[in-house]
Amino acid sequence: MDEYRTLARAGVHEIEVNRSRFRCALAPAADEQAARDFVARVGREHADASHNCWAYVVGADAAVQRSGDDGEPGGTAGLPMLQMLLRRDMRYVVAVVTRHFGGVKLGAGGLIRAYGGVVGEALDAVGTLTRRRFRLVAVVVDHRRAGRLQNDLRAAGRVVRDVRYGEFVTLELGLPDAELEAFGSWLADATAGTATLAVGGEVFADAP
Structure with a gap:
């Protein structure tokens, strides 16, 4: 399901x-x-x-x-x-x-x-809502690139679920499993290979 x-x-x-x-x-x-x-x-x-x-x-x-x-x-x-x-x-x-x-x-x-x-x-x-299964991913990027990356993500139709600030900025997103590989390639291009991507567990969230 x-x-x-x-x-x-x-x-x-x-x-x-x-x-x-x-x-x-x-x-x-x-x-x-x-x-x-x-x-x-x-x-x-x-x-x-x-x-x-x-x-x-x-x-x-x-x-x-x-x-x-x-x-x-x-x-x-x-x-x-x-x-x-x-x-x-x-x-x-x-x-x-x-x-x-x-x-x-x-x-x-x-x-x-x-x-x-x-x-x-x-x-x-x-009225009803559709909820879809997503994989939680955490993108860790330096502060200098974080703002532009968030704009790029929104432009690409990606919903940032959470933002955490520390030594680096961590952006949490939900992605379908089938899109993980393509997203990793996109992220490397968007950040010149400086961001890291950690794949977490599954969650159901409202579909856009």
Whole structure:
């Protein structure tokens, strides 16, 4: 998994299906505990609702996937919500759909469409971001060349994540693995071979 999508922000979206109201609350979830806390909080806020069904996905590789039907027929609520999150490549996200029953039974197919559908609509309404896998690299350069190098990096579309000043200036960037060799050659040309490049670990960051 070299990229995934996550929420741009928390938000709420509501639809009505045959007089039942389906309110989807979405929030970022850095870990499973944060997801559980959000599910519990929404459940307390809407304790009078017919159901508070939920689903969440945590981990860049979707290692944690959980869902719950909260009294709806098994597989008609939490699972279609979870499937919608996975279909959209969503990660680090929790969704809770609060249903206020309107008196008309929807049947299994209707419930699946309603719960999955409101999550999809909520994702569209709230907005998502793409995060891509990058390799952290540290460029160490003398003070005299640091300012010009930063300008050259910006002109080349490179985002400097951090700048540290000491005896030398250290610029931290994130690069796709496939571009490391070419970047090393570019850096040597740009600094007349005076800069050093240290390759570090991996990180996911918002794609430009």
